[in-house]
Amino acid sequence: MTPRSQTVTSNRVTMRDIAQQAGVAVTTVSSALHNTGRVSPDLKQRIHDIASQMGYRPKLAARLLRASKTGRLALIMIVGANKGATVISQSGSHGPIIAEFVSACSRMKVGFEIEYLESGKDQVAPECFTGGQADGALICGQVNSPKLAKWFKDNAKQYPCVYLDHVGEYNVWNNTGLGIYNAVQHLAALGHRQFAYLGVDSNYPVHRSGIDEFKRAVADFQLDDQQGQWIKLISKQSGHNREQWIDEQLVNAQSLLTGQNRPTAVIGQGVPDARCMVYAAMEKGLSVPRDLSIITYGMAADAMKSPPCLHCVEPDFSTMVQSALNMLRARLAGEAVAEKSVMVLPQLVERRSVAAVCED
Structure with a gap:
């Protein structure tokens, strides 16, 4: 039936x-x-x-x-307004960070996403998370949007993130300050005693630590910076365009070379600062590095784009990205993270802008 x-x-x-x-x-x-x-x-x-x-x-x-988990990781790049992804990925630290992230994910056989978010834009959430494309992310750049910052904070457990060179609960920092300190020590070992620093007056942690550690090195090695008078910082004003900024920094560089008593070694906070110093030296008929040694902080590739190729304190992007990924994967696995904040020492790339002090 x-x-x-x-x-x-x-x-x-x-x-x-x-x-x-x-x-x-x-x-x-x-x-x-x-x-x-x-x-x-x-x-x-x-x-x-x-x-x-x-x-x-x-x-x-x-x-x-x-x-369920996607098994994929994301790199979220916070970029300036009106700057396309192509331009950003080829400039400054963004290119090396992207390259190291892609390389590290490939070595670990982990899928990945790269997303660009505009700094300050009133965004609510990154698409790599809301679209189910990634389980966690590295964040490169400062999150200025209050809504986006709140979203990251409220969803920290569900979507863990690790910040690169920016403030966050979990972060990996480039130890800019110690890199600058070691650069001053390197120059002092070559006989330099009169030092100047050229940069931007900024509360950004990376910039601030560079200035502070320069001052500490001057004190530790009993060097002369004219009681801070040779530390030249231009104010970070929103109204400054790049041309105005270069013009003002060039005036600072020229002022350092006025008179008989002048520095024999200069630390540039960035490659443009160092280039202003090179140009000012040329105007005075000084030779780099015979008469003036210069070390810049920044990208080694940028530091060699025009003569002379500059000595450069460059972030160790490979170690930074790998450390951040290790921290992120530990969080995703529910493992305890021993250190929520990790400092990575940059490396001194030696080129052609440093020589022993000239005694004549």
Whole structure:
């Protein structure tokens, strides 16, 4: 005998049942239970209470989907307004960081995403997370958007992040200060005693540590910076364009070479600062490095684009990115992270802008 077909009535509570009980749309219930969309806190709490009272349980498939991982990591680049990804990836530290991230993920056989977010733009969340494309990310650049900063903070457990050279709960820093300190020590070992520093007056931690460690090195090695008078910093004003900035820094560089008493060694906070110093020396008929030694902080590739090729304190991007990825993977695995903040020593790349002090 062929068994009769039976209609099985399920007692499982659905979101439609909750919506009818609460007197709202099904989409509102979904938003409240999944923390998506815009639902007032009071209504969200009422919907959760009704769901609990009715014994609502999500479908097993849905629970498994939310618990699943993509196995992919992201690199989120915070870039300036009106700067395209192509331009950013080829300039400054962004290019080396991207290259090291791609290389490290390839070595670890881990899939990856790279996303660009505009600094200061009122964004709510990165697409690599909301689109389910990554489990965690390295963040390069300062998060200026209050909404985006709040999103990262509120979702730190679900989407762990590690910051590169920027403030965050978990971060990896380039130890700029110690790199500058070691550069001064290197020059002092070559007989230099009169030192100057050319840079920008900024509260940005990397810049601040460079200035502070320069001062410490001058004191430790009993060097002469004219009691700080040879530390030339231009103010970081939002109204300055690049041409104005270069003009002002060139004036600072020229002032260091006025008169008989002048520095024999200069630390540039960045490659443009060092180039201003080279140009000022040429105007005075001074030779680099015979009459004036210069070391810059920045990218070694940028430091050799025009003569003379500059000695350069360059961040160790390979170690920085690998350390950040190790920290991120530990967080994703639920392992304890021994150090939430790691400092990586930069390396001195020697080129053609440093020589022993000339005694004549």
